[in-house]
Amino acid sequence: MKKIRLGKTDLMVPQIGFGGIPIQTPPEETAISLVRDSLDLGINFIDTSRMYTNSEERIGKAIQGRRQDVYLASKSASRTTDAVEADLETSLGNLQTDYIDLYQFHNVSTSEDLQAVLAPGGPLDVVRTARDKGRIRHIGITSHRLSVAKEAILTGHFETVMVALNFVNTEAADELLPLAKDRDVGVIIMKPMAGGMLENPALSFKYLRRFPDVLTLIGIARRGEMKEILDIVQATDPITPEEEKEMDRIRDELGTGFCRMCNYCQPCPQKIMISAIMYTQVALKRFDPERIFTGEWDSFMNKIEDCVDCGKCEERCPYQLPIRERIRELGTRYFAARDAYMAQSK
Ligand code: SF4
Ligand code: SF4
Incomplete structure (x- = not known):
């Protein structure tokens, strides 16, 4: 697997990293196998977060005996010193390690949010102290808003930045990658398949081959999937004119009108989990129906x-999505699918 230098961290990491979101869902044994299979393929950069429920814990179990071969990245979405400190301790415990290679401020989405991270004696200082003590090695930031990600790069305080890039969401390629390169900030790409909205891995990863100097995180939910994706990433066949056309067709079809899971729309006064609901169509295709229809998802939909x-x-959504109309439409589809499933399993 080709290695890249992750900006000023100087870490030499594989071009592809393991994304820790999807392993929350399968049975624990499967989740652990997914991590171990990926390590066997040379994918030794693993990214997770305090926000991903059991993901850290499962990764901690999967890397037992192999810690020295793995780069671990985790994140805190907290913005106060005490909470960041507590998150870091929890992450270290869950991951069963005494250091984390890259600790990131998660989903810093507004300038105010960034200022909260940078406040004197605030979260950044807490993380720096942890770095001085050897509890973490490098400091990064993640954002769903390019303007904030660029602002973060310009502060000079972060060694890596994580943003979304895929053939529908291409803005980061022009707007952020050159700046990050200029400032020697390592770039980590999330949502290479737009959080599951893009269903064709060949198109998605062929597009991303255009950016050989970034680390792309891949989330997988079944054994064998990582190998299939690696084969695409490592192949050299060019994008065909038909594939270019297909990408254009998908871009036109999705337009700008799909949910990027950025959560700028929150908080909803009624505590409606908008981005989760927006993901329903994908969830219905990808997840075990029993878990969706009888678990937490059902409470989101209700x-x-x-x-x-x-x-x-809608005032807060940067993509001007008609959220109210969309969630009701998705609710109708969901309840029809749930009723059909329940009727069939009786
Ligand atoms: S309009 Fe939006 S913010 Fe208001 S209650 Fe409905 S979902 Fe929540
Ligand atoms: S509805 Fe809009 S603001 Fe909310 S998560 Fe989706 S894209 Fe982001």
């Missing part, structure tokens, strides 16, 4: 009826 039409979410 909350749709609590919407009071205040419109606050």
Whole structure:
């Protein structure tokens, strides 16, 4: 597997990293196998977060006996010193390690949020102290908003930046990659398949071959999937004119009108989990129906009826999505699928 230098961290990491979101869902044994299979393929950069429920714990179990061969990255979405400190301790415990290679501030999405991280004696200082003590090795930041990611790069305080890039969401390629390169900040790409909205791995990863100097995180949910994707990443066949056309077709079809899971629409006064609901169509295709229809997802969907039409979410959505209309439409589809599933399993 080709290695890249991750900016000023000087870490030499594989071009592809293991994304820790999807392993929250399968049975633990499967999740552990997914991590171990990927390590066997040379994918020794693993990214997770305090926000991904059991992901850190599962990774901690999977890397037992192999810690020295792995680069671990985790994140805290907290913005106060005490909470960041507590998150770091929890992450170290869950991952069963005494250091984390890259610790990132998770989803820093507004300038105010960035200022909270940078505040004197605040979260950044806590993480720096942890670095001085050897509890973490490098400091990074993740953002769903390019303007904030660029602002973070310009502060000079972060060694890596994580942003979304895929053939539908291409802005980071022009707007951020050159700046990051200029400032020697390592770039980590998330959502190479737009969080599951893009269903064709060949198109998605052929597109990303255009950016050989970045580390792309791949989330997998079944054994064998990582190898299939690696084969695409490592092949050299060019994108065909038909594939270019297909990418254009998908871009036109999705337009700018799909949810990027950025959560700028929150907080909803009715505590409706908008981005989770927006993901329903993908979840219905990808996840075990039993878990969706009888688990937490069902409670997210039942909350749709609590919407009071205040419109606050739509004012905040940077993509001007018609959120109220969309969540109700998805609710209708979801309940029809759930009813059909329940009827069939009786
Ligand atoms: S319009 Fe509905 S979903 Fe949006 S913020 Fe208001 S209550 Fe929440
Ligand atoms: S609805 Fe808009 S603001 Fe909310 S997560 Fe999706 S893209 Fe982001």
